[in-house]
Amino acid sequence: MDAVIILDRLQRHLEIASWAELTHHSNRVASLVTRVAQILNIPAVPMAIAAYAHDLGKISWPVELRDKHPLSPIDWGLIHSHPVVSAKELAQIWPQAPPDILALVRGHHERPGGRGYPDGLKEISTELSIIAACDVYDAITSERAYRPGGAQDARQALLAVADFAPARVVAALAAVVGKIA
Numbered sequence: 001m002d003a004v005i006i007l008d009r010l011q012r013h014l015e016i017a018s019w020a021e022l023t024h025h026s027n028r029v030a031s032l033v034t035r036v037a038q039i040l041n042i043p044a045v046p047m048a049i050a051a052y053a054h055d056l057g058k059i060s061w062p063v064e065l066r067d068k069h070p071l072s073p074i075d076w077g078l079i080h081s082h083p084v085v086s087a088k089e090l091a092q093i094w095p096q097a098p099p100d101i102l103a104l105v106r107g108h109h110e111r112p113g114g115r116g117y118p119d120g121l122k123e124i125s126t127e128l129s130i131i132a133a134c135d136v137y138d139a140i141t142s143e144r145a146y147r148p149g150g151a152q153d154a155r156q157a158l159l160a161v162a163d164f165a166p167a168r169v170v171a172a173l174a175a176v177v178g179k180i181a
């Protein structure tokens with residue numbers, strides 16, 4: 001299926017959820033991922049599709065969980081399962097989705113050395129690092145209702161990304177957002 005059709009379906013799927021911040025976050029992450037992938041000479045379209053789909057699993061959350069803080073153990077269970085649900089949602093929207101794109105969606109909260117979830121992967125591919133880096137960067141620099149302090153400085157966000165992403169990914173992201181890493 002044509003990538004444009006997939007991206008359009010994903011966009012509509014997000015819009016139906018009436019969760020504007022999630023739609024905007026997905027759009028911003030996809031934009032960052034596309035530009036970082038281009039700098040690193042990695043095919044951008046599969047990355048963009050994975051970025052659009054990465055948080056689809058949050059759509060089925062109860063509305064009160066969207067901005068809830070602090071979280072209960074049950075809430076954490078839902079949060080930790082969302083990458084798996086996101087990959088299932090993408091496979092429903094796009095039955096021919098390539099396994100590597102589904103793996104990018106499922107793995108966007110994985111961290112080197114098994115520090116992430118849902119699978120505790122020890123090794124993180126460059127593609128996965130790019131999605132994770134752009135996701136964390138956008139989460140930190142965006143306003144979130146549960147964090148009254150508001151958006152943090154881009155430089156702080158890049159430092160947080162450098163904690164888990166390879167230097168060349170951090171440098172590419174820094175170039176995209178116009179900051180020196």
Ligand SMILES: [Fe+2]
Nearest residue numbers: 054055108109
């Ligand atoms: Fe996520």
Ligand SMILES: [Fe+2]
Nearest residue numbers: 025054055135
């Ligand atoms: Fe996200």
